[in-house]
Amino acid sequence: MTDLQIYLTLAIFSAVILAIAFDVIDMAVAALLGVGLLLAFGILRDNDLIAALRTAGGPISLLFGGMVVARVLASTGLFERVGAIYLRATMGSGKRFLILLVLLVAPVCAFLPNATTVILLAPVIIRVARALKVDFVGPMVVAAIVSNAAGMLTLVGDPATFLVGSSIGMSFVQYLQTVSLAGLLAVLVVIPLLPWLMPHIWRARVVLADTEPVVPLERPGFALLALGVLAMMVVLFLFGEQLPVRIVPPSVAIIAASLALLVVYAVHIEPVEVVLRDIDWKTLLFLGAIFCLVQAFTQTGLLQGLSLKLYDWFGVEFALVALALLAGIGLLSSLLANIPVVAAALVMTKGYLVAVEAVPEIALAAGFTDWPAATLPVFIALMFGATLGGNATLIGASANIVTVGICAGQGEKVTFARFSRYGVPITLLQLAVAALYVVALFWLAH
16 A cells, blocks of 8 residues: 555545544445545455455344344333333432443343344333433443443453454453453443433432333233244354354354344234334444445554554563553544454554564464463453443444434434543543553563
C-alpha cells in the first residue's frame, strides 16, 4: 500500500467515524459510503472484501442466530412472564431495577455471546422500564456494557477474549483461575456509577398496580420446543468445540436459527417470512461494513509495525508493554470493531515477544502454546483492552450496535454522544481496575 493510499484510508475512516459521532448521516449509510470510497480508490479489492467478510462471518452468524432465536421466543409469551417477575422484584424502585439489571445480564453473558444476551433480554428490560415510567435507553446501554464485561467471566463469553485465549492455548480452567476475577470486578464497578449516570432512574419510585395473576402460556408446546432450541444452543456453545465433530459458536448459532425457524414452520404460529422480516438486517449490514473498513485500516500495517516499536520503546519491560497494550488497544477498540483489532494486535504482540527473544520464532506459527508464564499478563492485558475498550462507544462492540438498533426499533434514536455519555465513564473505570489487576499479576509472578 502506497503512502497516498494509507493517508486516504485514514482520512476515509476518520470521516466515517466523525460522521457517525456527530450524527451527520445514518451510521449504516456512513459505513457503506466509506467502503464504497475505499473500493473506488482501489484501496479495497475483491480479495480484501472476501477476507473482511470471512472475519465478519463469525460475529454476523452469531448475531443472526441470536436474533432469530430471540424473535421466535418472543412469540411464545415467555418474555412477558419473565418481565412480570422482574417488575415485581423491583417493587417499583428504579434503584432495584438497575441493580437487578446488572445481576440479570451478567450470569447469562458468562455462557452466551453478549450480543445474543442483549437480544434475548431487551424485551424484558424495555417492558419493565416502561412500567416504571423511566427512559429505557440508559438501562439498555448498561445492559450492553455489562454484557461485554461479563463476557470475560469465562473463556467462551466474549469473541475477542476467546480469540486471544485460544490462540495461546489457555484452557477453560486456567482462564477461570487467572482472568475471571477481573471480569467480575469489571461488572461490579458499574454499580457505583449508576446513581451518578442515571440519577432520575436511580431515584424513581412508582406504586405498582396490584399484580394480576400471570396469564398461562397459550401454546405451551410451542414454548417448550423454543426453549429446547435455546437450551441446545447454550449446551453447544459450551461443549460444541469438544465434540468429535467440532462445532464452533457461529455454526451453533446457524444451527439454532434453522431449528427455531423449523419449529415456527411446523407449528404454524406465523409465517416464516414474518419472522425473517423482523430481523435487524440494518445492524448486520452495518457490522459487515465496519469489518470492511477495518480490513483497509489494518492493511496500512500500522498495528503490525508497532511490534518493533514496542521493543524500541519498552525493551523487555513486560509490565509497561502490558499497560501500553491495555490503553492503546482499549482506545482502538472504542472506535473499531474489536474482533479484527484484537486479531491484528495479537500478531503485533507475538511479534514483539519474538523480537525480545522471550519465545522462539516458531511462536508466530499457529498452534504454538508454550508461552512463558511471564508473558501471560501481556496477553491478559490485550484481552482487557479489546473487550472493555469496546464499551466506550456505540460502534465498539457488536452488543452496542445491536442495542442501538433495538432502541431505534422502539422509537428512540441513540446517537454517538448519547451512548458515550454512559460508556466513556464506565470504560475508564473498568480499564483502571483492569490495569491494577494486570499490575497485581506481575507482582504475584515475582
